[in-house]
Amino acid sequence: MQEPLYMDNVAEETWAGKLTFPSGISENSVLEYRLTAEDQAAAGNTKVLPSQGFYQVNVFQPKNPVASYFTDFSNSADDFVLADFDISRIAGFSGNCLHTRHPYPASSFEDQYYNLEALLRYPVILQEGGQMSYDEIVLVEPGTVWEDKLFWDYVIVEGSKDGGETWLPVTPGYDSRVYEPWASVFISSTVNTKSQVVGKQSMFQHNTIDLTENIGFSAGDTVIFRFRLASDQTVTGWGWAIDNLSIQNNISTDIDIVAQNGINVYPNPFENRFYIDYNMENAFSRIEITVTDIFGKTVYRQTGIDAFHTSKIQIELPNVAKGMYLLTVTEENRPVYSRKLVKK
Structure with a gap:
């Protein structure tokens, strides 16, 4: 329990004070406080806010x-x-x-x-x-x-x-x-x-x-x-x-570095799966597909895909939450396609 802090009258109706915490405050701590006002009457009239319990401040x-x-x-x-x-x-x-x-x-x-x-x-x-x-x-x-x-x-x-x-x-x-x-x-x-x-x-x-x-x-x-x-x-x-x-999900993040129409992703929005049609010319390299959430966490990755012999790729995501995701297709360590997807 913190020792009471006595506040100073810094303006006509303004009182101020500064709390210090020598041992620091850790994340997810909850600070509780209440205010007590006492007038100068002989009876010592007081008021406490809140009348019951404490106000709370979350540390994050x-x-x-x-x-x-x-x-x-x-x-x-x-x-x-x-x-x-x-x-x-x-x-x-x-x-x-x-x-x-x-x-x-x-x-x-x-x-x-x-x-x-x-x-x-x-x-x-x-x-x-x-x-x-x-x-x-x-x-x-x-x-x-x-x-x-x-x-x-x-x-x-x-x-x-x-x-x-x-x-x-x-x-x-x-x-x-x-x-x-x-x-x-x-x-x-x-x-x-x-x-x-x-x-x-x-x-x-x-x-x-x-x-x-x-x-x-x-x-x-x-x-x-x-x-x-x-x-x-x-x-x-x-x-x-x-x-x-x-x-800011209205901002397009589509990237089309190698081809304008060589990749098609559908349906979007999707429920549990979507498909990638990969029809790029000279696609002799192996490609990598990653799907990340909006915080950058990878929820799906498939590597070593033979793009020359595989023109349609099915991606299954039944266990990820509804929301916005980013699909990225990479060839020889360079991104060739990126698109926002919505799981509904």
Whole structure:
């Protein structure tokens, strides 16, 4: 247990302090803390936040940067650092999704937000024209417009180029008004300070964000992304759900070094198998075929293929997860073909 840290009043309503950990902090540790305020009255009035338990901070090490990322959340719990989010399948949904707490909590302070966050541990190297897309349900208190005083609760995607020290909006914050049926059902089901509507699979809508149109980011930047729901002190509701997160999978990585039409891969997307037609002229060398996931892990490799006598190659991948993969064909240690594949 850490000794109590007494904070200094550095501005009219701002107190600050610095915690040090002489023995260091290991990855995957969880720091717990709470705040105690005591006034100068003779009675010594105090308030503790949270009133029960502790706030938690997850300690993590970012993973290696990637050029693209995709998940349907069926097997990606280790890819995220979660605070008041979880990855789960709940009633009304066909599979795992990224969920905030349902319902999301209200802030304990006037004019201050309670933040629920999910951070992707894979930094992404931005490319020109890169996009992020996902399916979502936003049942969050509707207000006016982003940064207006009457803009209440909101959700937002943010990025950081400095390892999480500072964050920039990838897109302006938004609420249920982004899709009129969400706002309508949120308002019509609100009783006192809580909307009663519950999200379900049929309510998903698709959202696409251009990553390099934001003035804070440009091609070549390595960016950590987080998803944040900010809740004020009044009305709450069901919250936010996200599925089928795709980052920069719209960028083509096709390479055609030796031939324009000598290799054909089909079907794409595929289920358990796909085929390669290899009809290149002067194909007297043996070739190698590799399939890697978006993190660079090899999930399939076949070497020593006699391309002269083998024009059609069948690749079986029944045991790999759904998602995005990269196929590479190599001849004499040089890549002759590369293509993105999707297992559905």
